[in-house]
Amino acid sequence: MSKYSIDITSIRLSDYHYDLPEEKIAQKPLEKRDQSKLLVYQSGEIKHQIFTDLPDHLPKGSLLVFNDTKVIRARLYFRRETGALIEILLLNPESPREVHQAMQVTDSCVWSCMIGRKKKWKDGEILQRVIEVKGKSIAIQAELVDRENNQVKLSWNNLQLTLAQLLEILGELPLPPYISREATVKDDEQYQTVYARQDGAVAAPTAGLHFTEKVLQDLENKGISKEYVTLHVSAGTFLPVKHDQVIDHDMHSEQLIISRENIQRLKEFAGNTIPVGTTSMRVIESLYWLGVKLIQEPKAFQPDAPFKIEKLFPYQHQKDSLPTVNEALEAIEAFFSIHNLQIWTGETEIFIMPGYEFRMSRGIITNYHMPETTLILLVAALLGEDWRKVYQAALDHDYRFLSFGDSSLLLP
Numbered sequence: 001m002s003k004y005s006i007d008i009t010s011i012r013l014s015d016y017h018y019d020l021p022e023e024k025i026a027q028k029p030l031e032k033r034d035q036s037k038l039l040v041y042q043s044g045e046i047k048h049q050i051f052t053d054l055p056d057h058l059p060k061g062s063l064l065v066f067n068d069t070k071v072i073r074a075r076l077y078f079r080r081e082t083g084a085l086i087e088i089l090l091l092n093p094e095s096p097r098e099v100h101q102a103m104q105v106t107d108s109c110v111w112s113c114m115i116g117r118k119k120k121w122k123d124g125e126i127l128q129r130v131i132e133v134k135g136k137s138i139a140i141q142a143e144l145v146d147r148e149n150n151q152v153k154l155s156w157n158n159l160q161l162t163l164a165q166l167l168e169i170l171g172e173l174p175l176p177p178y179i180s181r182e183a184t185v186k187d188d189e190q191y192q193t194v195y196a197r198q199d200g201a202v203a204a205p206t207a208g209l210h211f212t213e214k215v216l217q218d219l220e221n222k223g224i225s226k227e228y229v230t231l232h233v234s235a236g237t238f239l240p241v242k243h244d245q246v247i248d249h250d251m252h253s254e255q256l257i258i259s260r261e262n263i264q265r266l267k268e269f270a271g272n273t274i275p276v277g278t279t280s281m282r283v284i285e286s287l288y289w290l291g292v293k294l295i296q297e298p299k300a301f302q303p304d305a306p307f308k309i310e311k312l313f314p315y316q317h318q319k320d321s322l323p324t325v326n327e328a329l330e331a332i333e334a335f336f337s338i339h340n341l342q343i344w345t346g347e348t349e350i351f352i353m354p355g356y357e358f359r360m361s362r363g364i365i366t367n368y369h370m371p372e373t374t375l376i377l378l379v380a381a382l383l384g385e386d387w388r389k390v391y392q393a394a395l396d397h398d399y400r401f402l403s404f405g406d407s408s409l410l411l412p
Contacts, residue, residue, distance in 0.1 A: 073171030207277030291328025
């Protein structure tokens, strides 16, 4: 008997290919972010709208779940004494491990990074930049402390300056790899959602880029409720899947922060929740499986230790042995109550692929994704073979693709 509840071993990446012409990839956003096209897919039918029409197409009484992570200026440049330029892209903090703590340190921290020209950076060599802040010179140093794992220690000589403040001055915004231009000052605003508030992402939750204050107000006027969760999007979201047998993909892990209020609201709207973007979907689906874990092994969790949802955990249970959504959320709520918690931090590497049974999400608002990626697999999990119908309709009607592209509302 298979250890998985469905046959995920037969899922092949090559079955999730489509031809994406380069000219369909949006290189910059529209001037008015809420004027993007909106494809509405509902029960097999497709309509073409404008994003400002979104409130008219959401089911009554829906709860939209937004990811309020904020993209940090995570790309840093240092020069060796020889003049060689070293590029450092911060990915995940290692010390301290939690993103919100790492952003507030005032002396030093260690991050896992992507490093350009790493071979030129010698072991033990400390790179330095000096910047002026309010008339004071501040020296920032970078040291490659773990070459194999690309871990870099950053330190600076001003205890009044947090890492978040330092990156605002020193760093550059990391645009996605398929954007073939340099970041501009305009991107600081345009590659950020209007509701971003929790520093820590190295990629924007791009489904949220279309929302404006007016659209948010129109949602409220229509009786559509909102809730904000936090998942710090990592660069792993752009990593290609290198194995045709998709379960062999080394799924990236991302940090999330949940609150007691999140759980209460999700319980209240169970069955009528629509995540804004794949990251919000990953959060709320992970929460169901966190509840399952708490029911199965209540003593395995500590309030001061992060929880983790492993990539294939959802596929290791038979359907008839699983709790209801309410039971899972009540288990999390009880944990918050017993330990007098207001927030809890964890990690998820949940891998949503065809055959996955959605527990929390009624649909999704999302952009258009690269072929043969984990994000296409997620859309296919929600729509089945109709994902092809949606993507072909978007191509035929000249929709703009990827991070700065157009949007869709998918309601199976």
